[in-house]
Amino acid sequence: MLKLENVSITFNKGTVNEKKALDNVSLTVEDGDFITVIGSNGAGKSTLMNAVSGTYEIDKGKIFLDDKNITRLKEYQRARFIGRLFQDPLRGTAPNMTIEENLGLAYSRGKRRSLNIGIKRKDLNLFREKLSELGLGLEDRMKTPVGLLSGGQRQALTLLMATIVTPKLLLLDEHTAALDPKTAAKVMEITEKIVKENNITTLMITHNVSNALAYGNRTIVLSQGRLAFALEGEQRKNMTVEGLMKLYSDNAGDAFTDKMLLD
């Protein structure tokens, strides 16, 4: 369970560029929840994830994961329990290292990096099996440097890396936005499969409103650093994209960008 209590982040405090990116946000994510997050550009969605992952220190508030206060933990310390994907497929993998080396690094998540051999033989079988489940043929290219893969392949691999040791929480920040529609759909499909099979608690930012309704069990809407409203249960089940747009402009006080309308 993830719990945010009155979390605030202000950028460039005390300058003309001062920006309150998160304003007193409180949120509880139950175990097994798959929450989709939407909101216009600059609403603070990425900042929310960066606050949870520890990339940004928060100015105010507390963050708990499974009742453990993680507010003061560093990013790499939180990464023991938190898996993460970014919009940029280049960010999640080491390009000059091979697929199996990348997986090897991910597989020792949370353990001390010792002088033991980096990739054990028995791990290779597991990697091959997991890669073949992606259905991209990567299991036959385990000695290929990741830099030679396409964006979609790299993103799928990053997804595997983020979940090969099941995390307590998975953070997805528009992780299909940089991919072409067909690849994006494929990566989304893989995402749902992995999340479902391992029952991973997930927060997914998306700029695609229909995806926001199609996946997961709750949707939260951010606006100007605040939680504008949340959708769940029957109300969410019966919600249409148009209905959500209407609800948004009534509640959030600004309009969705064109980009969101088009998707």
Add this chain to the structure above:
Amino acid sequence: MGPDKPTYKKIIRLAPKLIIVIALLLLINFTMMESVVIGTLEKGLVFSLLALGIFISFRILDIPDLSVDGTFTLGVAVSVMNAFNGSPIKGIILAVVAGAVAGCVTGILITKLNVQPILAGIITMTALYSINLTIMERPNISLYRKDTIYTMAKDIFGEDYYKLVVSAIVLLIASLLLFMFLKTQAGMSLRATGDNEYMVRASSINSDRMKILGFAIANALVSLSGAMYTQYSSAGDSNSGTGMLVVGLASIIIGEIFFTKHTILFGILSAITGAIAYRYILAFAMNLGMDSNYTKLFSAVIVAVAIALPAIKQLIGRTAKRFSKENR
């Protein structure tokens, strides 16, 4: 990936390298005396350690480390003092430790104290300047008639090849250890830190610690190189580190002409090959009458040209285009 290229294209692509190798071998064979050939190889092996150290910071971690000149001299200082006092082996070991400590200092400046990498290296180098002089007590120390790890091995390996064998053994051990380390979990984390720091932190790796570790290993190797060199030449000079960074970079750049693949094995082989080739090119230039005062200029030019090469190519391309337009 696309289908494999036809063989003749591969040969054409390899041609420049083959020509360089053949030319180098011919030069070595026909222009140098055997003693020079071997002496150059010996130096190449000793300075391979320097190149390996610089390979760790500049290539694997992808962070410039300007403390190299200082840590090379640190190795010289620690090694020459111990050898002078009758413990050459202890001198080598302590030099490695001292180099690692110096590397940690640079690493901590960069990661924990947020000092720019370039400035951090300069700070360490400047501090070492005093420290090295303090260790050595005077600018020059001769090991004439003193035991070194080389002279100690003379009886075993014979009058002609003992320097070659000792240098080769130390280099072999160092590169083997380095290779094995880079395949461990810690070593892989180190490589990934230079490759993609975001990914490293997202994989629960402490990237700061990895950088410090990398700088420690890099400077341990650089210091080892200095430690070996001083016993090899039976003399220690507090200025011997000057320009070593550029020498090491030149070696790496030359090595990368031969090895383009980015694997660990090729990286290590590349640093060693480059360091040896550099010494031969230098020896050849001196053979042609180049003054030994110009060796640093020589390495500086190699590095500058190699780094400027893409820009030069572009310039030539543009000029050629303009010419063909004007002639139309």
